[in-house]
Amino acid sequence: MSVVLSRRRFITIAAAAVGLPLLLKAGISQARPVRWEGTALGAPASIQLYHSDEAKAHAAIAAGLKELQRLEAIFSVYRADSAISALNRNGVLDNAPADFTTLLTHALSLARISDGVYDPTVQPLWQTYFRHFTGSNPTPTGPTQRELDATLALVNWRAVEVDTDRQRIAFAQPGMGLTLNSGAQGYITDKVTDVLRAHGFDRMLVDMGEPRALSTKPDGSAWRIGIANPADPSRTVTTLEVVDKCISTSGGYGTLFDDAGRFTHLIDTRTGRTAPALLGVSVIANTGTVADGLSTAMLMAPTERRQAILRAAGGIKAIYVTPDGVASTVEA
Numbered sequence: 023m024s025v026v027l028s029r030r031r032f033i034t035i036a037a038a039a040v041g042l043p044l045l046l047k048a049g050i051s052q053a054r055p056v057r058w059e060g061t062a063l064g065a066p067a068s069i070q071l072y073h074s075d076e077a078k079a080h081a082a083i084a085a086g087l088k089e090l091q092r093l094e095a096i097f098s099v100y101r102a103d104s105a106i107s108a109l110n111r112n113g114v115l116d117n118a119p120a121d122f123t124t125l126l127t128h129a130l131s132l133a134r135i136s137d138g139v140y141d142p143t144v145q146p147l148w149q150t151y152f153r154h155f156t157g158s159n160p161t162p163t164g165p166t167q168r169e170l171d172a173t174l175a176l177v178n179w180r181a182v183e184v185d186t187d188r189q190r191i192a193f194a195q196p197g198m199g200l201t202l203n204s205g206a207q208g209y210i211t212d213k214v215t216d217v218l219r220a221h222g223f224d225r226m227l228v229d230m231g232e233p234r235a236l237s238t239k240p241d242g243s244a245w246r247i248g249i250a251n252p253a254d255p256s257r258t259v260t261t262l263e264v265v266d267k268c269i270s271t272s273g274g275y276g277t278l279f280d281d282a283g284r285f286t287h288l289i290d291t292r293t294g295r296t297a298p299a300l301l302g303v304s305v306i307a308n309t310g311t312v313a314d315g316l317s318t319a320m321l322m323a324p325t326e327r328r329q330a331i332l333r334a335a336g337g338i339k340a341i342y343v344t345p346d347g348v349a350s351t352v353e354a
Contacts, residue, residue: 053072053074057070060087062090062207063100063203063231064098065207065231067229067231068227069083069214069229071218072226072240085217085218086228093206097125097202097210099145099203105118106201113196114192115190115192117190125206126202132319135335136319138179139292139327140316141179141291143182143200144201144289145200145201147170147173149199150173151287151296152279154169155279160280164285170294170295171294176197176198178195181193181194182194182198182200205315207232208230208270209314211268211310212234212311215234224237232310232313233245233247233269234268237265245263245264245265246261246262247269248260249262249271249302249304250271252301253275254345260343262341269305270305270314271317272318273299274288274321278299288318288322290322297321300344300345301321301344301349302343303320303342304340304343306338306339307336312336316335317340320352329352329353329354339353339354
């Protein structure tokens with residue numbers, strides 16, 4: 023079997039006009055939607071904003087995409103030349119980019135708040151599952167408990183050393199690995215939003231893997247964002263109206279290691295076992311940085327800890343969905 027590495031789309035932008043070209047007709051004074059579509063960290067990405075000046079729209083989006091490229095060079099675990107890949111390869115990273123230390127510090131704080139339910143050092147576990155299911159004739163029962171136990175010994179957020187004065191990040195134990203995939207897309211969404219806002223845009227929907235709405239649409243209505251059905255990500259189970267908020271969704275169905283769907287890309291760092299495929303959670307927060315990692319933490323958190331984690335991490339609401347619809351909601 024080939025493991026699907028690209029994230030499936032968990033969220034649909036109900037307000038967007040699909041396939042709308044990046045084009046504005048000169049001479050039209052009324053603001054019109056301008057849309058770009060592409061990828062960010064391997065996931066579908068888009069920018070939708072409103073303006074009547076074609077040149078200004080092009081310039082703003084070009085600047086936003088330049089920022090995306092800069093940050094992918096830091097956070098992409100799929101690029102050998104990225105900062106995070108260098109850290110994973112060498113166990114230490116000198117002259118760490120400021121964006122790296124900022125997001126990593128946030129991730130380690132979330133790990134502390136969640137008592138390690140969210141742990142950015144989960145990468146060795148992910149690699150164990152990946153190697154198993156991409157090997158020749160993998161057993162359908164997945165890695166052995168002995169393999170998982172050996173890998174779990176390398177997962178420890180407390181063993182990441184961040185020295186902001188020396189711009190240095192290091193692992194305290196050989197063989198460790200880091201991923202900020204549950205966080206980087208939200209962070210990049212925020213940074214690209216800042217770039218577009220600096221170019222004079224105040225109404226937009228920026229989605230670098232996690233959609234963030236800035237203000238309303240020009241007619242004053244909210245952006246409508248649909249949450250996917252875990253059994254069929256092309257279908258929506260519920261739709262949210264969003265103004266000045268970000269929504270991040272996590273679900274095991276995003277990447278499946280096996281054809282039966284028993285093993286997913288979201289891994290419980292307490293046991294080494296993966297999250298169920300047919301459960302998703304969407305977190306609403308003021309920023310993508312907060313919402314992104316928190317959605318993973320909320321998916322893995324025990325029921326009795328969900329509200330405390332959501333509140334302490336700065337989230338607003340978490341919505342749990344199954345193929346049957348909304349299963350439960352947690353308010354901060």
